[in-house]
Amino acid sequence: MIQAEEFVEAARNLGFGWYSGVPCSFLTPFINYVINDVQLRYICAANEGDAVAIAAGAAIAGKPAVVMMQNSGLGNAVNPLTSLTYIFRIPLLLICTLRGDRNLQDEPQHELMGQITEKLLETMTVPWEFFPTDAAEIEPVLQRATAYMQQERRPYALIMRKGAIAPHALTRSSIPEREDSNSAHIQQSFFRDNKEQRISRSEALARIVELTDPENTVVIATTGYTGRELFASKDSANHLYMVGSMGCASSMGLGLSLARPDLKVVVIDGDGAALMRMGNFATIGTYGGANLTHILLDNEVHDSTGAQATVSAGISFAKIAKACGYGVTLAGDDPALLDALFTVDANNRPKFAHLKIRPGTLEKLPRPNLTPEAVLQRFMKHIGNS
Incomplete structure (x- = not known):
């Protein structure tokens, strides 16, 4: 188990400051840390495919971006991963949780996706490895990911198992505060x-x-x-x-x-x-x-x-x-x-x-x-x- 700070700060040192995604309970400490830091940007998307496209827009602008999702959301992300980031060659770091892990008892709706997550990424030609669970692994993992992304200009995935990150409390809202939209509409x-x-x-x-x-x-x-x-x-x-x-x-x-x-x-x-x-x-x-x-x-x-x-x-x-x-x-x-x-x-x-x-x-x-x-x-x- 690692602290969210250890991974996010190592990623920040490599330029990653933009995050988009759809929450998963495995990701909660990670998302909370990103939201709490006013220097980082987190966009909560309506679905995982939109999260990929939002991050792709940031990447086009020169902002290295991370997409976070539960593996059940890979189904929503297949289209932009195969016909947007692949075709246009847009590098993104994907962090995908492994619900339905064979080593864990999980809800029935995650059973099949848990069995095919790795194969689905491979079918989409997205290389992957497991998310680091030891602080000493973080730097080598990120170096491999960024080296691939820089060379191939395509996404690289990290599959996160349950309990990979220690709890981290949320202290601020990720949603921008705005006046009533109808008041000046x-x-x-x-x-x-x-x-x-x-x-x-x-x-x-x-x-x-x-x-x-x-x-x-x-x-x-x-x-x-x-x-x-x-x-x-x-x-x-x-x-x-x-x-x-x-x-x-x-x-x-x-x-x-x-x-x-x-x-x-x-x-x-x-x-x-x-x-x-x-x-x-x-x-x-x-x-x-x-x-x-x-x-x-x-x-x-x-x-x-x-x-x-x-x-x-x-x-x-x-x-x-x-x-x-x-x-x-x-x-x-x-x-x-x-x-x-x-x-x-x-x-x-x-x-x-x-x-x-x-x-x-x-x-x-x-x-x-x-x-x-x-x-x-x-x-x-x-x-x-x-």
Whole structure:
């Protein structure tokens, strides 16, 4: 058994100061120590996949990051680990607990995951070793992890068994204190209620590009046609085209915006992607700042897979964003909404716009002619993280 301080301070000496995750009782002392230290940053995610994406955003900004989760949460993290951190080559340190350990009596829901945790990590090509239980082991373990991450630019995992860390009391809240979100909230409607007059995705993207300054603004486009049409509209070093990890664009944008408050971060989401990970609305509303702008282009279908309908026709995303703590929420089908979004003051909170658009895409829609890794490296160089 080690003290939480021994591991966290050794990790801090190697640059790790950003943490995101979903709690597990095995992790309690570790999480408590991180929360108690005002120089460290802990983001409590809605699920483990979002935690991976939040940490990935911080890593892109040059902040080495740790993701903490129970092994049951590996199921939620499979998609971003295989189609975000692997494809884009983003190094993260994973600390995953071993519920369902064969050597312990545990709850029945952990039995199978306890048997396959190591194999699941190996299948995802994530190398792993057990979390250190002796102080003398900490430095060698971290050295092996960081050496791999620096060379391969991919995640490395530590599997934590029960009782690895001594108890550590929580003395402060990890949730930022804010005034009532409704007291200074700005909400506007831009509906014309004519579906035939709705603009296309490509028209909306072109206007967003016009409204953003590439010198101080980055744009993250969700997977599918959105990223491809943004590339077709204008390929730029300040653009990041998601090619997988559906629904994770907003969580990665949150991590980046928190790690780089000097940058303006614009996330372009889709209705299907937003519905898939709606828990991140609450995380953004709680932690996000005024430098994060979240735009949802809603055509009410899964466009790139055959235009199957989503359930977004009956959903008020702007009301959800308001309830979650965004400072500005706009909704409508009038493209003037975009102009208003980029001029209104968010009062130190994130901004949100729900723009209804029409389905369909460009003929012969191209794909980015750069690999995801090349796109990310160009993007990181643009923001000064080479």
